[in-house]
Amino acid sequence: MSAELNSVCFNLNGEKVIVRDVAPTTTLLDYLRDVRSLTGTKEGCAEGDCGACTVTLASPASGGVIHRAVNACIQFLPMLEGQAITTVEAIGTSGKLHPCQQAMVDHHGSQCGFCTPGIVMSLHTAYLSRADISRSEAADLLAGNLCRCTGYGPIIDSACSMFSVRSTVALETVIAEEARALESVQRTGCLVIRHGLQQFFSPDSLDDLLTLADRHPHAVILAGATDVGLWVTKQKRVLDTIICLGRVAELKVISVSDFAIDVGAGVTYDQLMQVPELPDELTRLMRRIGGQQVRQAGTIGGNIANGSPIGDMPPALIALGARITLASGHDRRDMALEDFFQSYGKQDRRPGDVLVSISIPRPASGDHLGFYKISKRFDQDISTLCGCFALTITDGKITSARIAFGGMAGIPKRASHVEAVLTGLEWSEDSVRKAQSAFGDDFQPLTDLRGSAGYRLGVAQNLLWRFYLESTGQIAPTDRLELGQLNLAGAS
């Protein structure tokens, strides 16, 4: 079946739905609540940060179905083309609760209940996609679901215990049904929606995408909408032309060779984190990006293309020496990631350019990596600063230093003075002390709501010291206070 003009087709709670004549930036949340009267899904913030609007999305994937928990408040309705949405109303009823619902009741997991539907749907998504969960994994799973009442203990208990209650309907049956439901909503060809002055394109091939981008050089390229969604819900921007890359399979491919991990721009954080060859430091840093819902929607390409000085992937990828490929029509441009960021708000991206892939070199065995994110809160917070260090040490000497920071300048930026001081020196306390004073040459950070200039600079210097202590085994890398890393509790 090919996509018909001005319509979006998806499955909602088991029912095939075709929505016609809809503004393309209508959020899934508004559609559920206002159009479908499915008011179980709540709005707590309309910016992806509280999780009250969490729903389960099922999408076709090679070899089956993948499930994601997403924030309905920042998903535009046409992004759901060809997917299946499950909301809290559809997973259980008062007489026959889903195991995750039953666990929440049994453990007193709700007080005011307003966060509860979102939490239930995060749990529901986990129930579909894994077999059990530890307490620290549960905290991680739920980092994108704020609850102001409970203190979370009963919710963690629910998460851990729900797997022991198998659902009355076998999981395989649920997933098989879902796969069938998904089949019936698949359409091919470019989805085109015109509504008033707005137009929305969702091509299903890279060629079509590039042609469209060429034809509409000022269109907004839309990936996971974890940024773009907020332009609409918070900045009240009216986007006239949108080109969505969500259905372009070529952009979702990850390929691993001995030397590099090549990542399509449309790959989500969550997908990339599953790659076993990814350097541990990078996986660990990525766990600190957003919460589950943001990591299952936001893309690597989006995190780079938005040009933000406080995105977390760029400093890490720059330290690793990543290169990116931009495409425009049939042209391809390849550049070092750090060259993409020119000045605050300005990237080396020409009208019509689409970021297609990122190539991440795999570190050699003698390389030392240390990636650090500093924020007010450990989980789902934006970096005050993010410092990423990659050193090659040969015979005790630093032969190569790549150090990049986010949050320290108008762009993600290398600490070239610090690198220059270090290169050729021994990896010693003395060298660290020398290099620390060079940070002031590299960065003149700002004071803002996330931290003062003095704090940023001071911590940047301290992070080099911490990296030294860790890489020389003087403190264990597990001594970072990131969640689940520390094992001191009740050490007495």
Next chain:
Amino acid sequence: MTGAVHKSLVHESATKHVTGSASYTDDIRAPADVLHLQLGMSSHAHARIVNMDLSAVRAAPGVVCVLTAKDVPGRNDVSPWAGDDPLFADGLVQYIGQSLFAVAATSRQAARSAVDLAKIEYDDLPALITIDQAMAAESFLEAPNVLARGDARVALDTSPHTCSGRFYIGGQEHFYLEGQVAMALPGEDGAMTVFCSSQHPSEIQHTIAHVLHIPFAMVNVEVRRMGGGFGGKETHGNLPAAAVALAARVTGRAVKCRYDRDDDMMITGKRHDFRIDYEIGFDDRGKILGLVVDQAVRCGMSFDLSQAIADRAMLHADNCYVVPDILITSYRCRTHTQSATAFRGFGGPQGMLAMERMIDAIARSLNLDPLDVREANFYPAKDTPDRNQLGVTPYGMVVEDCIIQDLVGTLVASSDYRSRRAEIARWNSASPVLKRGISLSPVKFGISFTKTEFNQAGALVHIYTDGSIHLNHGGTEMGQGLFTKVAQVVADVFAVDPAVIAITPTHTAKVPNTSATAASSGSDLNGKAAQNAALTIRARLINHLSQRYGVSPADIRFRPDGVHVGLEVFSLAQVAASAYAARISLSSTGFYATPKIQWDRTIKQGRPFFYFAYGAAVSEVVIDTLTGEHRILRADILHDAGRSLNPALDLGQIEGGYVQGAGWLTTEELVYDQKGKLLTHAPSTYKIPTCGDRPQDMRIALYARGENIEETIHRSKAVGEPPLMLGHSVLLALIDAIAQANPDQGEPQLDAPATPERVLRALGGF
């Protein structure tokens, strides 16, 4: 009476919560032609409005009406009492976010877009944003308040030791997950029905009546449940409710207003921030001899509830400790910021935290374990043989129910505090980067509204002839489990399963003239009122059965298997039908007024509280001395809920309170720019605790010997607010860790919230 109370029943709405079928105000099906209201807000902190051109707003697509101060038929005021919170600013703006006008349009989006088209010209006036600025300008809501006993200055002069200091305690955004929301439906004869998310439906009713200039009796307000309140919906729901009522009156259509999260945080008041200056005198053992403390309180642009909040801070400056000579001065600073308001603890936390920090400072200056200093100063225990030896608070109330020694003693043992403290000191000396800290902090919190007249409640109970029971009372449900507890109380009277009690929304037409559900008093007051209503009906039934069957009242018993009348057993339905046939009323109101309390706030003397609730927590933290990051490793809590009505719900309040208190003092930072704009107005920038911030090792228990010495509902104790203050131990443990990292640098200078930046600064790290 058997069974229903003192049981861990699940929340009455639990199943509805998890299935998404619990209906909140925004979920109520609105009429098809409902209008959506959006407020236009001030972008200047203090200015005269020179001109307000709303023509483009009126002309915007979908706009049906635009309202300003001129359109208010009655009083342009939504304040709880002082008359200083205009519904729409009239010529003068006093904070960024203040309501200027409202737009009602056919969709939310249309209303939200339209407000941006307003052209407002301001003529700026000097704005005071911080406490320091207000104190320097002597900008006060009222003259400083003083609470004094003895001569504190002389006591300081004669004390063997003194220490002094200054620190700041930040405010806190409520961040109820459900924002402010209200919907008005115009009725016949000018009547107005309003559904909203409010802790105080009666005040919403009164506010709307004043704004519309109609009698109270013409306004009906209904609240089924809130998605969290925490004090933030005590007065700050007045504005949106009044705005929709006015718009509904003008247009004749239903009107709904739901604040967008960012707007909510810009408009509504928060917990008061404080500046504390103190000097405390003590002996070699750390026994307190005298205290002079100044509490400077940022109240924002209007009174709201600030008087009572600042009073409560004064009344909790002693916490659990005897302070023989004391001088507390409270400065109620008027600033050009949101009008600070009620927030769980209501000033108590700030007053108490100051004292706890002083105790720690004393201990460090004497090189003692702070626990020893605490124990040396506790109020005498309730079983002190000679009543004359009982402690008296600075405001003249005898502390008759003190159990803190026993409670703390139990917690010290169960948490292994002493040996952990020693182990931590050893561990720290071998750890170059990470440092741990531990602290035990106790809580004594006064229960009752300090405004004595608020300590009353009403309820309404009906039994229908099929035996089903309808329950209504003046309290509101915000997640705390009040409806569950009150249903348990009523079920207990009739010995029925609480699940058969029909719980109904709070409604101003059912129970009038209610107080806010606040001050932790919800189940104390409404539980008693509902119990009285149920007892009245039960007495009538017993009387009827006794007459009809010639059985002595003493031989009539309500049991789970039915009503025993002598040897016969009837169902409640049979009994109700029989009473009906005999023309006996099966409906009753119930009323309760808290006994024993009296309070004179001008001289700050009396017995403001019916009793005290107690608790204590031990928190262990770790800090990273290179970044200032920190984590809570373990928390041990022992809390006194008296004879708990529902242990599971109470444990939920305790855990939630602790985490909320810890968030207040660590990650939750309200940042204003110099012009008075709140920069942290969304969850992306204002960080409440997430799942991972909760200590992985958390051990919470109810105080097993808990029993209220006063005759409260089933001898339980209020549990809404007190646990928030258990979170104090987190800040104190952080200070302990800093002091251990820097043993030679004196008392750590750490303001709250203790963000990583503040911790690193206190460590001298940058």
